[in-house]
Amino acid sequence: MKKLSMHEALNQALREEMHRDERVVLLGEEIGKYNGVHYVTRGLYAEFGKERVIDTPISEESFTGVGVGLAIMGMRPVVEMMRMDFSLRAMDQIYNHMAKIRYMSGGRLSVPMVLRGPEGPGPNPGLTAQHGQQLTVLFAHCPGLRVVSPSNQYDAKGMLKAAIRSDDPVVFLEPGPLNNKQGDVGEDDYLVSLDHGEVKHEGSDVTLIGYGASVALCLQAARDLEHDGVSAEVVDIRCLRPLDMGPALASVAKTNRAVVAEYAWQSYGPGAEIVARLMAEAFWNLDAPVTRVSGQEVPLPYAANLEELSKPQVADIVAQAKATLR
Amino acid sequence: MSVQPQPPISGAAGLTPRQLTHRLRQMLAIREFERLGEQCFRDGLIRGYYHSYAGQEAVGVGFLNALDLSRDYVVDHYRDHGHCLLLGLDPEQIFAELFGRATGVSKGKGGSMHMYSPERHFLGGDGIVGGGLSVACGVGLALKRRANDPICVCFFGDGALDTGTFHESMNLASLWSVPTLYVCINNLYSMGTRVEDHSSLSQLVDRAQGYGVKIEQVDGQDVFATTAAAERIYQYMRQTKRPYFVEALTYRYQGHGIHDKALNYRTEQEEAQWHSRDPIQLLAAHLITEKILSAQQIEDLRQQIVSELQAKIERAKQAPQPDEAELTQDVLA
Ligand SMILES: Cc1ncc(C[n+]2csc(CCOP(=O)(O)OP(=O)(O)O)c2C)c(N)n1
Ligand SMILES: [Mg+2]
Numbered sequence: 001m002k003k004l005s006m007h008e009a010l011n012q013a014l015r016e017e018m019h020r021d022e023r024v025v026l027l028g029e030e031i032g033k034y035n036g037v038h039y040v041t042r043g044l045y046a047e048f049g050k051e052r053v054i055d056t057p058i059s060e061e062s063f064t065g066v067g068v069g070l071a072i073m074g075m076r077p078v079v080e081m082m083r084m085d086f087s088l089r090a091m092d093q094i095y096n097h098m099a100k101i102r103y104m105s106g107g108r109l110s111v112p113m114v115l116r117g118p119e120g121p122g123p124n125p126g127l128t129a130q131h132g133q134q135l136t137v138l139f140a141h142c143p144g145l146r147v148v149s150p151s152n153q154y155d156a157k158g159m160l161k162a163a164i165r166s167d168d169p170v171v172f173l174e175p176g177p178l179n180n181k182q183g184d185v186g187e188d189d190y191l192v193s194l195d196h197g198e199v200k201h202e203g204s205d206v207t208l209i210g211y212g213a214s215v216a217l218c219l220q221a222a223r224d225l226e227h228d229g230v231s232a233e234v235v236d237i238r239c240l241r242p243l244d245m246g247p248a249l250a251s252v253a254k255t256n257r258a259v260v261a262e263y264a265w266q267s268y269g270p271g272a273e274i275v276a277r278l279m280a281e282a283f284w285n286l287d288a289p290v291t292r293v294s295g296q297e298v299p300l301p302y303a304a305n306l307e308e309l310s311k312p313q314v315a316d317i318v319a320q321a322k323a324t325l326r
Numbered sequence: 327m328s329v330q331p332q333p334p335i336s337g338a339a340g341l342t343p344r345q346l347t348h349r350l351r352q353m354l355a356i357r358e359f360e361r362l363g364e365q366c367f368r369d370g371l372i373r374g375y376y377h378s379y380a381g382q383e384a385v386g387v388g389f390l391n392a393l394d395l396s397r398d399y400v401v402d403h404y405r406d407h408g409h410c411l412l413l414g415l416d417p418e419q420i421f422a423e424l425f426g427r428a429t430g431v432s433k434g435k436g437g438s439m440h441m442y443s444p445e446r447h448f449l450g451g452d453g454i455v456g457g458g459l460s461v462a463c464g465v466g467l468a469l470k471r472r473a474n475d476p477i478c479v480c481f482f483g484d485g486a487l488d489t490g491t492f493h494e495s496m497n498l499a500s501l502w503s504v505p506t507l508y509v510c511i512n513n514l515y516s517m518g519t520r521v522e523d524h525s526s527l528s529q530l531v532d533r534a535q536g537y538g539v540k541i542e543q544v545d546g547q548d549v550f551a552t553t554a555a556a557e558r559i560y561q562y563m564r565q566t567k568r569p570y571f572v573e574a575l576t577y578r579y580q581g582h583g584i585h586d587k588a589l590n591y592r593t594e595q596e597e598a599q600w601h602s603r604d605p606i607q608l609l610a611a612h613l614i615t616e617k618i619l620s621a622q623q624i625e626d627l628r629q630q631i632v633s634e635l636q637a638k639i640e641r642a643k644q645a646p647q648p649d650e651a652e653l654t655q656d657v658l659a
Contacts, residue, residue, distance in 0.1 A: 034518035034591065057488035057524040058455045058516060086454070089489070126374020126426075128437045130453035298657050302437030303426035304373065305647045 001154075001184040007039040009153040009185045010116075010174065013160035014041065014078065016189060018048055021076060024164055027054045027063050028080030028117075037082050038118055038179055064090035064115065068097045071113035076164055081117030084173065085133050090115075098169045099144030111169040116160070120213050120263045121300055122177030125307060129299035132176065134263040136212065137270050139171040140240040147241040148194050149173040151215030153183035155238065158192030166194060175213030177263075197244045199251060203233035206257040206321045209248050209274060211237040214261040214312060217293075221261075221317035232321055240270055245277045252278060256287040257324035261317050266294035288324035293317045339553040343618040349391065349549055350613060353383040353606045354628050355635070356408040359417060360580070362635055363407065363424060367584050371643065372424045375438050375453075379408030381579035384605035385511055386412050388544075388552020389479060389574075392560055397476035399447045399469065401462040403483060404439035405511075405578075406451030413446045417635055421642035429645040433652060456482065456489035459508070463499045466506030466569070475564035478506040485516025487533050488524055496537040499569035507559060508534070508571045511546065513578040518591040534571040546576030547603045576605075 004012070018024045030037050032045035032055040045053040056063040060081065067077040081087045087094065094115065101109050121132040139147045146168045150156035156174070163170040200215060201222050208218035215236045222232040233255055235248045252258050258278060260271040271292045278290050296310040338346060360378040367376045379386070382405075390400070390412040402409050410420050415431060423430030424438055431441050439453040449465060452458045462480030469476040486492055487510060499506050512530050514521055522528045531541045540562070545551040552574065559570050577600035581589050613619045619627075 030517050030519065033523075037517075055519060055523065057519070058485045059488045059490070061490055089454075124374065126372075126437060128374055128440060128453065130439075130457075131375075296653060298654055301435045301648075301653065302374065302423075302432075302440070303428075303434035303648045303652075305650065306426075306435065306653050309650060309653050 002187055003182050004153055004185040005180050005182050006153050006156055006174065006178045007180065009157040010040045010160055011042055011044070012185065013157045013164070014044060015047070017161055017164040018044065018052060023074065024076040024078065025052045025054060025070065026078050026080065027056050027067055029056055029058060029082045031055060031080050036080070038123070041080065060086050060089035061093055064093040065097060067113045067115070068093060068101065068111055071111045071169070072101060072109045076112055078114045078116060078164060081115065083131050084117045084119035084135055085131055087115065087117065087135070091138070094139070094145070094171070095142055099142045103144055110167050112167045114160070114163045114170045114172050116172035116174060118174045118176035118179055120176040121307065121311060122213070123179040125304065126302060127300060128302045132300040134265075134295060136173055136240060136264055137268065139173070140270055140273070144169070145241055146170040146194055147173065148239050149175060149212035151175065151200065151210065151212055151236045151238065153181070153185045155192050157185050158190050159194065162191040162194050165191070170194065173212060177213045178216065194239055195242070195244060197238040197247045198236050199233060199247050200236045201232070201234035203231040203255070205231045205255055206259065206324055207233045207235055207248065207251040207255045208259050208261060208317060208321060209235045209237060210261045211240060211270060213263055217312060217314050217317060218261050220314045221321065224314065224318050225321055228322070230321065230325065237274065243273065243277070245274070245281065248274065248278070249282050252282045253285050256285055258286070258290045259293060259317055259320045259324065260290065261293045261312055263295045263312055265297045266292055267297060269294060291320045291323070293320055338612065339550040339557070341553065343616070346609070346613060346618060349387050350606070350609050350619070350624065351627060351631065352387050352412060353549070353609065355631050356380070356383045356386070356411055357606060358628065358632050358635055359407060359411060362632070362639060363421070364580070364584055366421070366424065366639065372438070373426070375404065376584040377405040377438065377582065378578065378580040379405050381600065381605070382511060382513060382546065382576045383408060384549040384552050385509070385546045385574040385576055387549050389509055389556045392553060392556035393479065395447050397472070397474050399449055399465050399476070399478045401449050401458040401465060401478060401480040402451050403455070403458060403481055403486070404451050404453050405483070406439065406441050409481065410441050410443070410448060413443065413448050415441070415443050415446055415448065418638035418642050421639050422645050425642055425645070426647065427642060427645035428648040428652070429642070434648045435652070435656065456486040456491045458482065459486065459491050459495040460498070462506045462508070463495045463504050466499065466504035467502060470505055470567055476505070477560060477563045479509060480506055481509050481511060483516060484510060484512040484514070484521055484530055485524065486510070487530055488516070496534060496539055496569070496571070500537045500539050503567050504569050505563045505567045506569050507563060508569065510571070510573045511576060512573050513576050515578070515582070515592070517582045518586070520591070530573045531571070539569045539571050541571040541573070543573045543575065546574035547605045547608060549605060549609050
């Protein structure tokens with residue numbers, strides 16, 4: 001194990017997979033000569049050259065489509081969105097092509113591509129309304145995509161490697177707030193499943209469920225709850241489509257209580273799906289209503305105080321967890 | 327002190343000495359605003375993004391002074407501080423926005439890329455490259471229904487030509503005969519990528535061909551050239567209700583944004599070359615040669631501007647953060 005930042009872990013994953021498989025090519029804005037705005041592709045242009053690290057103009061819709069074209073021809077493109085917000089420009093290619101070509105062709109074509117980039121309000125503050133959105137649900141809603149989001153540096157590396165090797169189109173959502181944060185990363189060639197979530201912290205009184213950046217909030221809430229004598233278990237959903245409810249259901253069978261935390265807007269969000277699954281599959285195990293702590297349903301505001309208020313708060317997760325125990 | 331109007335000077339786009347001095351003042355104000363603003367960022371007063379307009383002043387000065395703000399409108403991209411100043415927004419309110427204060431032009435909710443001033447006919451900076459292009463077509467279409475021949479001016483960078491919406495907007499504006507001027511501020515770089523590396527044709531005017539829209543290139547360092555072009559183009563647009571495309575050749579002095587410090591994608595030689603045709607220096611030299619202002623008077627003017635801006639920064643700093651209730655206001659009507 002080695003301490004690496006999220007972007008360094010992702011960089012290792014890309015480098016290793018590019019060495020392993022020459023079909024892997026990268027496309028995106030400023031990823032090559034400039035070394036990537038969020039450093040994920042640092043050094044790769046120098047190492048692999050312009051045929052494999054392809055700098056694109058600001059043409060998101062079309063370079064995503066180029067990724068689809070490369071993928072159906074047997075390449076393994078990894079397309080970077082400088083920020084996931086800009087994927088809104090590419091939604092036609094993502095929804096109508098990347099996600100559906102396998103099905104529409106009766107399984108005769110597959111689209112082994114990865115679309116990746118940072119989402120949510122970070123790494124730095126002040127990203128404002130068009131650059132710091134958490135759009136997870138837009139992807140998670142669409143059949144034909146695999147949608148995953150790592151919550152730590154170790155998973156980030158193993159999941160990105162697995163995403164590149166997957167025969168499915170994978171939307172790989174990097175938690176922006178964690179981009180520069182450090183954590184342990186394996187130095188070997190390991191994979192982390194794209195099918196399974198995981199318990200990140202064991203506990204017995206209440207289950208805190210998160211995905212991506214909100215897992216860190218749940219872990220902090222669990223530490224705070226421990227001070228108050230409450231033992232919280234933290235489940236990282238990790239795989240949003242197909243959604244793996246296994247660890248969450250097992251955990252709730254034990255704790256009988258759950259709180260879901262997310263950066264996303266609450267209405268119709270991934271948290272809503274998770275709660276609905278708990279209702280359907282864990283109803284008889286529950287001793288309290290399942291509640292959610294989400295981002296405020298507003299465009300990300302600029303002012304420091306408003307930005308902070310707009311984000312999900314650890315204190316609210318703690319309070320909601322305690323409320324389930326009353 | 328009253329300055330008597332003087333006859334126009336040849337080679338100065340018909341501007342009077344007083345108008346020339348005013349334009350110099352505007353350019354100095356933008357340059358100093360950006361310098362002080364970046365300092366405020368480093369001091370921790372500003373967060374997120376900061377895109378400096380330094381070096382590009384003559385573009386905005388030419389195209390915005392020639393507008394008639396009683397009827398015309400402006401749609402902008404994220405590099406918007408300079409244009410806000412030229413449209414007469416109070417620097418104190420712009421700083422307050424940058425500081426995230428309740429007195430900011432967008433109540434502190436928008437930040438650097440999202441200044442708005444409907445009163446000053448400024449319909450926004452926009453953080454999405456090319457995001458304003460179709461909006462400006464819509465604004466032009468709305469203006470076309472008004473009686474007094476108004477027009478819309480839309481600013482964007484060279485990078486925006488690579489978006490599909492640029493080409494769609496040009497087609498729509500031409501098809502529907504919309505009085506919108508598309509001003510492509512070609513500062514040679516889209517973030518760290520040189521024009522030749524992001525555009526199939528390096529003459530950007532050539533990429534606006536094919537839509538039946540009149541096009542031209544203008545020297546964006548020369549305030550006389552931008553002024554003359556703007557006046558001629560606006561007259562044509564008011565008469566014909568047709569769109570127009572201008573490529574203004576210029577250079578940004580700072581990085582793409584304040585986080586872009588390395589600037590290793592361009593050479594010192596290139597930077598020096600552009601600095602040697604600095605838009606402010608060019609105008610200042612003209613004013614000195616024509617004995618309209620002395621070098622000392624220009625320096626005094628600059629210092630006066632700096633102290634005015636500093637006072638505004640101090641006042642903006644005193645302004646409160648937005649009320650917490652503002653968080654959920656303005657989402658819907
Ligand atoms: C759709 C979209 N893609 C990418 C970005 C990120 N981005 C912001 S500015 C920029 C470069 C634009 O350069 P240019 O249009 O030349 O304008 P300049 O910054 O030079 O004024 C990029 C890639 C964005 N804001 N929107
Ligand atoms: Mg540019």
